[in-house]
Amino acid sequence: MAHPRPGPNLNKIAAEIGVSVATVSNALSGKGRVSAKLITRIRDKADELGYVPSLAGYALRTGRTGVIGLVLPDISNPLFPQIAQAIEFAASAIGYGVLLADSRGDVAMQTEAVNRLIEKDVDGIVIVPRRGTRIVDIGCPVAVIDSPSTPGNTVAADHWQGGQAVVEHLIGLGHRKLVLIGNNPSSTVQNDRIGGMRSRVRSDGQAEVLWIERLERERGQGCPLGLADRIARGFTAIAAVSDLHALRALTELHRAGITVPEDVSLTGFDDLTWASVVTPGLTTVRMDMPRIAEIAVRALASAIEGDRGNTSPRATIATSAEVAKVPMQLMVRQTTAPVASPSRTTDPYTLEGKSLC
Amino acid sequence: MAHPRPGPNLNKIAAEIGVSVATVSNALSGKGRVSAKLITRIRDKADELGYVPSLAGYALRTGRTGVIGLVLPDISNPLFPQIAQAIEFAASAIGYGVLLADSRGDVAMQTEAVNRLIEKDVDGIVIVPRRGTRIVDIGCPVAVIDSPSTPGNTVAADHWQGGQAVVEHLIGLGHRKLVLIGNNPSSTVQNDRIGGMRSRVRSDGQAEVLWIERLERERGQGCPLGLADRIARGFTAIAAVSDLHALRALTELHRAGITVPEDVSLTGFDDLTWASVVTPGLTTVRMDMPRIAEIAVRALASAIEGDRGNTSPRATIATSAEVAKVPMQLMVRQTTAPVASPSRTTDPYTLEGKSLC
DNA sequence: CTGAAAGCGCTTACAG
DNA sequence: CTGAAAGCGCTTACAG
Numbered sequence: 043m044a045h046p047r048p049g050p051n052l053n054k055i056a057a058e059i060g061v062s063v064a065t066v067s068n069a070l071s072g073k074g075r076v077s078a079k080l081i082t083r084i085r086d087k088a089d090e091l092g093y094v095p096s097l098a099g100y101a102l103r104t105g106r107t108g109v110i111g112l113v114l115p116d117i118s119n120p121l122f123p124q125i126a127q128a129i130e131f132a133a134s135a136i137g138y139g140v141l142l143a144d145s146r147g148d149v150a151m152q153t154e155a156v157n158r159l160i161e162k163d164v165d166g167i168v169i170v171p172r173r174g175t176r177i178v179d180i181g182c183p184v185a186v187i188d189s190p191s192t193p194g195n196t197v198a199a200d201h202w203q204g205g206q207a208v209v210e211h212l213i214g215l216g217h218r219k220l221v222l223i224g225n226n227p228s229s230t231v232q233n234d235r236i237g238g239m240r241s242r243v244r245s246d247g248q249a250e251v252l253w254i255e256r257l258e259r260e261r262g263q264g265c266p267l268g269l270a271d272r273i274a275r276g277f278t279a280i281a282a283v284s285d286l287h288a289l290r291a292l293t294e295l296h297r298a299g300i301t302v303p304e305d306v307s308l309t310g311f312d313d314l315t316w317a318s319v320v321t322p323g324l325t326t327v328r329m330d331m332p333r334i335a336e337i338a339v340r341a342l343a344s345a346i347e348g349d350r351g352n353t354s355p356r357a358t359i360a361t362s363a364e365v366a367k368v369p370m371q372l373m374v375r376q377t378t379a380p381v382a383s384p385s386r387t388t389d390p391y392t393l394e395g396k397s398l399c
Numbered sequence: 400m401a402h403p404r405p406g407p408n409l410n411k412i413a414a415e416i417g418v419s420v421a422t423v424s425n426a427l428s429g430k431g432r433v434s435a436k437l438i439t440r441i442r443d444k445a446d447e448l449g450y451v452p453s454l455a456g457y458a459l460r461t462g463r464t465g466v467i468g469l470v471l472p473d474i475s476n477p478l479f480p481q482i483a484q485a486i487e488f489a490a491s492a493i494g495y496g497v498l499l500a501d502s503r504g505d506v507a508m509q510t511e512a513v514n515r516l517i518e519k520d521v522d523g524i525v526i527v528p529r530r531g532t533r534i535v536d537i538g539c540p541v542a543v544i545d546s547p548s549t550p551g552n553t554v555a556a557d558h559w560q561g562g563q564a565v566v567e568h569l570i571g572l573g574h575r576k577l578v579l580i581g582n583n584p585s586s587t588v589q590n591d592r593i594g595g596m597r598s599r600v601r602s603d604g605q606a607e608v609l610w611i612e613r614l615e616r617e618r619g620q621g622c623p624l625g626l627a628d629r630i631a632r633g634f635t636a637i638a639a640v641s642d643l644h645a646l647r648a649l650t651e652l653h654r655a656g657i658t659v660p661e662d663v664s665l666t667g668f669d670d671l672t673w674a675s676v677v678t679p680g681l682t683t684v685r686m687d688m689p690r691i692a693e694i695a696v697r698a699l700a701s702a703i704e705g706d707r708g709n710t711s712p713r714a715t716i717a718t719s720a721e722v723a724k725v726p727m728q729l730m731v732r733q734t735t736a737p738v739a740s741p742s743r744t745t746d747p748y749t750l751e752g753k754s755l756c
Numbered sequence: 757c758t759g760a761a762a763g764c765g766c767t768t769a770c771a772g
Numbered sequence: 773c774t775g776a777a778a779g780c781g782c783t784t785a786c787a788g
Contacts, residue, residue, distance in 0.1 A: 047462055048538060051781055062759045067783060077757060097520040098464065099781030101455035102764045105404055109498070109519060120672045122480045130501050139519040141466070142497045144487050162466060162496040163454040181405060264678070286676055289646075293678040296653040315477045316673065319643055321621070321650040408765055419775045424767060434773060456765030459780045 050091040051099075059087055070095075101163065109139040110342055111159030113169040116147035120286065120314050121329075125187070128335035129168055136343055138165075149175055156180055166342040168335075173229055183345035185338040189230035197337045197366045199329040201231050204370030205238025208281050208309050208327055211372055216381035217279035217307060218247035221272050223291060224283045226255045235283045235311060250277070254287060267291065270298040273306050278381045285310035285317045285326055292320070292377070303379035313373055322376030333368050407448040408456075416444055427452075458520065466496040467699055468516030470526040473504035477643065477671050478686075482544070485692035486525055493700055495522075506532055513537055523699040525692075530586055540702035542695040546587035554694045554723045556686040558588050561727030562595025565638050565666050565684055568729055573738035574636040574664060575604035578629050580648060581640045583612045592640045592668060607634070611644060624648065627655040630663050635738045642667035642674045642683055649677070649734070660736035670730055679733030690725050 052063045052070075059066075061080065069076045069084040076084075101107045112129050114122055130140045141164055143155035152172050159167055166183035186196040212220060222239050224232045236251060243249040252267055269280065269291060282288040288310030295302055302308050302322065310317060313328035409420045409427075416423075418437065426433045426441040433441075458464045469486050471479055487497045498521055500512035509529050516524055523540035543553040569577060579596050581589045593608060600606040609624055626637065626648060639645040645667030652659055659665050659679065667674060670685035 047781080052783095053781075063781085064760080064783080065758055067781095068758085071783080073783085075757060080757085094518055096459070096781050097518070098455055098458035098462075099764090100783080102453070102459050102766085102780090103782045103784085105455075105764075107455065112499070120477070120480070122483075123477070126479075126483065126499060127501050127503075130499050131503075134500070134515055139515065140499045142469070142483060142487050142499045143491070144484050146484075146488075158491055158496065161451055161454070264680075266678075286673055289673055290676050290678060293649075293653075296650075297658075297678060301654075314673075316643055316646055316671075319647050321623075321647065321654060323621075404765080409767095410765075420765085421767080421776080422774055424765095425774085428767080430767085432773060437773085453765050456780090457767080459764090459782085460766045460768085462780075 047096060050093050051096065052093075055084065055087050055091060055093060058091070059083060106165050106346065107163045108137060109141050109162070109164050110339070111141045111143055111156070111162070111164040111167040113143045113145060113152065113155050113159070113167060113171075115145055115152070115170050115172040121312055124329070124331045125170060125335070128331040129339065131332065132335040132339040136339070138339070138343065145172060147172060165346045168338050168342065183342050185341050187334060187338055189234050195341075197334050197341075197368065199334060199370050200367040201234035201370070202238035202241075203367075204311065204327040204329075204372075205235040205240075205283075206242045207238075207370065207372045208311075209239045209242035211325070211374065211378065212279045212281065212307060212309070213242065213244060213247070215279075215307065215378060218244065218381075219277040219279075220247065220249045221269065221277050221280045222249055222251045222283075223267070223280060223287045224251060224253050225287060227253055232283045239281055254290075266294055269294055269306075270300060273300060277306070279307040279309075279378070281309045283311050285312050285314040285324060288324055288326070288377075289316070289320070292324075302377050307378040307381070309378060317373075318375065325375045325378040326373050327370045328373050329370055330368050337366050337368070404453060407445075407450050408453060412441065412444050412448060412450060415448070416440060463522050463703065464520045465494060466498050466519070466521050467696070467703075468498045468500055468513070468519070468521040468524040470500045470502060470509065470512050470516065470524060470528075472502055472509070472527050472529040478669055481686070481688045482527060482692070485688040486696065488689065489692040489696040493696070495696070495700065502529060504529065522703045525695050525699065540699050542698050544691060544695055546591050552698075554691050554698075554725065556691060556727050557724040558591035558727070559595035559598075560724075561668065561684040561686075561729075562592040562597075562638075562640075563599045564595075564727065564729045565668075566596045566599035568682070568731065568735065569636045569638065569664060569666070570599065570601060570604070572636075572664065572735060575601065575738075576634040576636075577604065577606045578626065578634050578637045579606055579608045579640075580624070580637060580644045581608060581610050582644060584610055589640045596638055623651055626651055626663075627657060630657060634663070636664040636666075636735070638666045640668050642669050642671040642681060645681055645683070645734075646673070646677070649681075660734050664735040664738070666735060674730075675732065682732045682735040683730050684727045685730055686727055687725050694723050694725070 052066045056063045056066045065076055065080065066084055069081045070088060097107065110133055112126065114125065133140045141159055141162055143159050145152035145155045149172055152175060156167065160180065160182065164182065168185050168187065170187045184195060187198060188196050189198055189201055209220065220243060222236055224236050227233060240249055250272070254267065257267065258265055280291055282291060288308055292302060292308060295306065300306060310324050310326040313326045317324040317326045409423045413420045413423045422433055422437065423441050426438045427445060454464065467490055469483065471482065490497045498516055498519055500516050502509035502512045506529055509532060513524060517537065517539065521539065525542050525544065527544045541552060544555060545553050546555055546558055566577065577600060579593055581593050584590060597606055607629070611624065614624065615622055637648055639648060645665055649659060649665060652663065657663060665681070667681050667683040670683045674681040674683045
């Protein structure tokens with residue numbers, strides 16, 4: 043015996059009112075031509091009974107579940123919450139659910155994650171790929187969120203422009219000798235950011251790039267980055283490709299007795315939770331995740347709803363180019379200041395001229 | 400005309416082999432008694448055709464979707480990734496998908512989020528409730544992840560014990576006068592942590608609690624916490640209910656020229672990503688999220704699979720008590736040291752006695 | 757404007 | 773050991 047659902051179904055409503063299920067279905071979906079009176083009667087009855095349509099029935103009939111998958115590369119990436127929230131928001135706004143799949147940084151796992159989602163009959167997939175992974179054609183619409191340097195059907199923050207914005211800001215404050223901190227040069231995101239930064243260094247200036255992973259291979263995990271040394275050699279600003287690295291730099295500087303921003307300016311990337319919590323607040327660059335998510339989800343939705351299997355299953359994100367780039371936004375906070383500013387102008391226990399303690 | 404799925408279905412397999420769908424279904428699920436030969440033939444054919452069972456068909460027939468919902472209170476909570484990953488891992492390990500719903504910190508939104516999930520026919524819901532919310536009976540199994548002080552069907556980290564562990568550690572290092580930093584006393588989690596801490600302060604010791612939100616209401620956002628002042632008055636250790644607050648304390652101390660752990664010991668809570676990145680690494684306490692997730696998901700699964708609608712729709716997490724408590728684990732790193740230790744024993748540019756720069 | 761009927765893919769008693 | 777049949781809840785041509 044089949045397992046009936048607890049709540050009322052179309053049959054129940056139809057029986058109560060004395061019409062056919064077809065009419066109830068039409069009235070509720072607003073598709074068939076049903077008389078205005080009947081429509082209200084049916085809707086009222088549905089509300090009265092607390093009718094919730096069965097996704098299973100709908101899905102079986104239409105071939106669509108109203109659920110999209112979200113594949114994330116590595117939860118340890120602190121950007122994860124922003125992405126997940128933005129996708130969930132954009133999706134639920136147009137009636138889609140979001141099924142989560144974490145690939146835990148493993149390429150094989152990523153494929154497995156995609157398969158798990160397909161087994162759950164998702165209508166499409168948003169994927170933030172593991173570094174260096176290319177997404178092959180899977181049998182459903184796909185939208186990729188990655189670096190714009192990644193070929194494929196991608197939406198991305200414009201990391202290059204973000205890098206430019208940071209360095210323009212520093213240059214505007216008079217800084218000329220910059221230390222740029224990256225982690226791994228094989229990351230296209232990091233490369234874009236560093237590339238954008240370098241492109242804005244002035245010809246009378248200088249930029250030295252520090253790749254943390256390379257340094258740590260030589261000197262061991264958590265080794266000092268030698269920042270004090272560089273500052274002694276005249277560098278006045280440090281720009282990191284992530285708030286995480288900026289924080290590491292900040293604490294290293296503190297321990298060396300170097301003050302931020304009085305002695306050196308410092309910037310991060312991504313505007314992670316604590317970037318605004320630390321004192322002084324970290325100047326950083328923020329991705330417009332809501333916008334990125336909206337583009338990805340909309341592309342997916344139109345591929346799902348528009349193309350009835352006759353076109354490629356790949357969602358179309360950008361019509362002209364292959365990639366949609368979304369600008370990043372500079373968040374100026376207190377870790378950046380004009381070069382050679384008079385040291386410590388504010389008493390640490392005074393805020394906005396008002397004594398606090 | 401109904402919308403056929405792209406891939407093969409049971410009919411297809413049945414036709415190719417020349418048996419009935421019932422037999423194919425039985426062979427694949429291993430339920431009915433089918434001859435060993437037929438089973439292999441059918442399985443091989445299914446593999447060959449790349450058969451993926453239709454969740455919609457299964458769901459419609461059985462009333463189960465194999466999907467559970469995860470309701471999160473507020474994405475700005477940096478604990479989110481750990482929770483989401485752990486739940487996804489535990490769920491996918493036993494064949495369940497996880498549908499995400501973010502309630503964005505709003506109580507009304509939380510109800511909406513639950514409804515969205517129910518409309519997607521989830522079999523059960525794991526919910527991390529918004530502070531102060533009680534979960535009412537919704538028509539499906541529910542598991543709550545919260546503070547153990549929350550009544551209801553709850554799994555939780557043992558925040559009280561975590562607080563005890565921190566203070567025991569500090570006491571063991573000789574600290575007697577402690578500053579405890581919380582944010583909001585109306586949070587049961589924070590109260591549990593602070594409570595646990597206080598319960599381990601020795602009778603010859605002293606603990607002063609600082610509630611940040613209260614302070615900020617008086618003195619404004621981001622105001623100094625007056626830590627230097629307390630240290631001058633003989634406090635030698637600071638324990639925060641969150642790494643976030645510990646980080647804020649750390650930067651405030653740095654700016655006041657106070658060194659950690661030489662001048663004062665500092666601890667956090669939650670072991671957020673950057674707790675191990677900062678220099679020195681932050682001593683903190685970690686939740687056993689994998690364990691918590693497993694308990695929650697298992698409870699849900701057994702409520703879904705076991706109870707056939709005859710018992711309460713609430714999942715049973717803890718049989719004896721109402722709450723399952725999972726111990727927290729102390730992560731000792733470099734921000735804690737014995738009280739009155741000789742100041743700065745290591746050169747900052749030397750690690751493990753080896754010169755690095 | 758309304759209804760009868762078919763069928764999406766699956767599972768489960770039941771009969772053979 | 774295997775199969776015919778019913779039915780989960782829905783939508784959509786089609787007929788009236």
